[in-house]
Amino acid sequence: MEQYRRGELVFDVVDAGPADGPVVILLHGFPQQNRSWEPIISRLTAQGFRCLAPNQRGYSPGARPRRRRDYRTAELVADTLALIDASGAERVHLVGHDWGAAVAWNVAGRAPERLATLSTLSVPHPAAFVRSLFTSRQGLASWYMYVIQLPWLTERFMLGRDGNGAALAKFLIHSGLPAEAAERDSRFMAQPGALTAALNWYRAIPFSWSDLGSAPKITVPTLYVWSDRDIALTEKPALGTAAYVTGPYRYETVAGASHWLPEEKPAEITKMLVQWFAAH
Numbered sequence: 001m002e003q004y005r006r007g008e009l010v011f012d013v014v015d016a017g018p019a020d021g022p023v024v025i026l027l028h029g030f031p032q033q034n035r036s037w038e039p040i041i042s043r044l045t046a047q048g049f050r051c052l053a054p055n056q057r058g059y060s061p062g063a064r065p066r067r068r069r070d071y072r073t074a075e076l077v078a079d080t081l082a083l084i085d086a087s088g089a090e091r092v093h094l095v096g097h098d099w100g101a102a103v104a105w106n107v108a109g110r111a112p113e114r115l116a117t118l119s120t121l122s123v124p125h126p127a128a129f130v131r132s133l134f135t136s137r138q139g140l141a142s143w144y145m146y147v148i149q150l151p152w153l154t155e156r157f158m159l160g161r162d163g164n165g166a167a168l169a170k171f172l173i174h175s176g177l178p179a180e181a182a183e184r185d186s187r188f189m190a191q192p193g194a195l196t197a198a199l200n201w202y203r204a205i206p207f208s209w210s211d212l213g214s215a216p217k218i219t220v221p222t223l224y225v226w227s228d229r230d231i232a233l234t235e236k237p238a239l240g241t242a243a244y245v246t247g248p249y250r251y252e253t254v255a256g257a258s259h260w261l262p263e264e265k266p267a268e269i270t271k272m273l274v275q276w277f278a279a280h
Helices: 034-046 073-087 099-110 126-135 143-147 153-159 166-174 179-189 194-203 205-212 235-244 266-279
Strands: 003-006 009-016 023-027 050-054 092-097 115-121 222-227 249-254
Touching: 003 073, 009 034, 009 073, 023 034, 023 073, 023 099, 034 050, 034 179, 034 266, 050 073, 073 092, 073 099, 073 205, 092 099, 092 266, 099 115, 099 126, 115 266, 126 235, 153 166, 153 194, 166 179, 179 194, 194 205, 222 235, 222 266, 235 249, 249 266
Parallel strands: 023 050, 023 092, 092 115, 115 222, 222 249
Antiparallel strands: 003 009, 009 050
16 A cells, blocks of 8 residues: 545555554654654564554645644544555554654544554643643643744744755754754655645644543553653653553653654664554
C-alpha cells in the first residue's frame, strides 16, 4: 500500500515489513511526517511486524483541506480508522507520537475494538492534559499553542524571512531534535501550504475542546512513554494519565531524553513496543 483514501482525500503511506505480519500503525506529530518513524520501522519489520505509517491530514498533499474545522479530532480519528480498514486487519497495534499520540488516545477511546494495544509517546491522555493546564505549569509550557491561533504571523515567524524554514529548524534543534531531522522537517514545512495545514491541527482545537476534557477512559492495553527533558509536556499530566486508563497500563519515563523520542531513542522505544505487543 502506497496510499489510501477516505472520501476525496488521498493519504500517502509507508507500508513496510511482511504482508502477513501483525499490523502496527504509527502516527507522526508536528511538524514531522511518517519519515520520523524510519528508525523504529526498520527495527520492527526486522522482527516480523508490518508497519503502516501515514502522512496524516494536512501532511499528505492529497489530504489538505483548507478549513480549520476540517482538522478537528473527529476527522483525525476517522482518518486513522479508515487506514485500519484499508490494512485488512481486524485489530492493530496503534502507536502515536506528539499529535499522533493525541489522535491515538482518541481512537482508543472511541473504537477500542479495533486495537490490540495502544502505545503513546510524549503526549498524555487528553483529559489529563486539559486538567493540567489549570492546575500546573503545563499551562505556561503550552504557550505556543495559544500563539499558533494567530493567523499568518506564526507561519511568517517559523518560515523566516527567506521562507525556507530556517527559524523552525533552529527551534527544533534547540528542543532536542537531531539536526538532520530538523532540517528535513523544516524543508517539508516550507512547501506551499504545508505549514498552514499542519498548524490547523492546533487551530482546530476550539472545535474539539468540549471533547478533550471528557475524552473516554481507555480500556485497551496501554503503554505510555514520557521523557524528562520534554520542553512541551510536563510531568503533571504524564503522571495523571493513569487515572484515565482502566485496562492494563504501563508508564515509562526515559531519563535524559527530549520530546523527540522516535528519533532520539529508537532502540529503547522499539524494545518497549515489542515487549508490549508480545504481552498483549
